[in-house]
Amino acid sequence: MTPDRNAPAKDRIGPIIKGLAKAYPDATIALNFTTxxxxxxxxxxxxxxxxxxxxxxxxxxxxxxxxxxxxxxxxxxxxxxxxxxxxxxxxxxxxxxxxxxxxxxxxxxxxxxxxxxxxxxxxxxxxxxxxxxxxxxxxxxxxDPDAGIVVDTHVGRLAVRLGLTEVGPKDAEKIEADLLALVPKKQWPRISYLLIDHGRTICLAKKPLCGDCPIEPLCPSSQEAGEPDLYRVAAGKPRSR
Ligand code: SF4
CATH class of the missing domain: 1.10.340.30 (Hypothetical protein; domain 2)
Incomplete structure (x- = not known):
């Protein structure tokens, strides 16, 4: 059974990754390099x-x-x-x-x-x-015991919106630690690019397009469901219209 948006993060992370992987099958780094x-x-x-x-x-x-x-x-x-x-x-x-x-x-x-x-x-x-x-x-x-997960502005914002961390979007170090504890290690490289693609296309900073979101039922910030946007709450910003 799919957990609902209020379930603990540890129960939602698997379906969240699955939903994003289905929506963004080609998610990868956008920078070009060969070495x-x-x-x-x-x-x-x-x-x-x-x-x-x-x-x-x-x-x-x-x-x-x-x-x-x-x-x-x-x-x-x-x-x-x-x-x-x-x-x-x-x-x-x-x-x-x-x-x-x-x-x-x-x-x-x-x-x-x-x-x-x-x-x-x-x-x-x-x-x-x-x-x-x-x-x-x-x-x-x-x-590598020091290996980690890339946390950029999109990953930070989405981790907060999805309730995968309890800190604000600027605390990259703590967000990374929270994601490391939740996400299976083999998914560490992929989760960042899935969140980045979602942050660039649907879960936009100013106004997330929750009606088009493939993981909406799993999100505690869904505007579709009338939930408060945890990102704006954590950042101390007024609710967007
Ligand atoms: S439901 Fe809305 S806030 Fe939640 S992940 Fe989807 S687009 Fe972002």
């Missing part, structure tokens, strides 16, 4: 940018910069110009050059696969490390 280095670079560039913009920029960037050395041998201004369109280009240039130097100095020029190693790279925080590990090093993810 772990390209994955790190694209993820660093995606901060405060859009995946579409990053993919536009990396199309030519990855032809020019193939190895960590390549990010260091051009003048800083040239790299800034090459990534300018993604925004925060000075900060991102520093991160790309810093992480390239670290890869050469400590990792034989190769991107490492554990979270503990990845977060040693300049500009790589836990979220980026989770993106890189889950997409490029699935075997490491399976055995």
């Amino acid at each position: 772990p280095l390209e994955c790190v670079v694209a993820t660093v560039l995606s901060a405060q940018s859009t995946d579409v913009k990053v993919n536009e920029v990396t199309k030519s960037l990855f032809k020019k910069y193939r190895k960590p050395e390549d990010y260091l041998k051009v003048p800083e201004e040239e790299l800034q110009e090459d990534i300018h369109a993604t925004g925060f280009f000075r900060q991102k240039t520093r991160a790309l050059r810093g992480l390239s130097q670290k890869l050469l100095d400590h990792f034989d020029g190769e991107v490492p696969g554990t979270i503990a190693e990845l977060i040693q790279l300049p500009g790589v925080a836990r979220k980026t490390a989770n993106v890189v590990q889950s997409n490029c090093f699935p075997d490491e993810l399976a055995r």
Whole structure:
């Protein structure tokens, strides 16, 4: 029997994943890359940018910069110009050059696969490390005690709306811990992209389209059912119309 929207999260998470997987069978990362280095670079560039913009920029960037050395041998201004369109280009240039130097100095020029190693790279925080590990090093993810789930703005908002966490949408660390406790490990890489696709198409930040939602019967924030939007409640925002 399908649990209702007021059932505990541990009883709803299975049907939620199943419903989202059916609705978004092709859910996956939207950034384009073919190597772990390209994955790190694209993820660093995606901060405060859009995946579409990053993919536009990396199309030519990855032809020019193939190895960590390549990010260091051009003048800083040239790299800034090459990534300018993604925004925060000075900060991102520093991160790309810093992480390239670290890869050469400590990792034989190769991107490492554990979270503990990845977060040693300049500009790589836990979220980026989770993106890189889950997409490029699935075997490491399976055995790494520090492995996790990518929590971006969509994942945070949906975790709150779906009652999968009791904290606010900004507390990414606690949301991740709550999801790790609920979601079976083999689903860790997938759950983020399912929630992201749902957040981009139906469960929109301002006005979720609950009437079109495939997991509406499982959601304690359903506007269709006249429930309060837990995301707006947690964020202290007035109810949307
Ligand atoms: S019912 Fe509405 S608030 Fe709940 S997940 Fe679906 S779209 Fe989002």
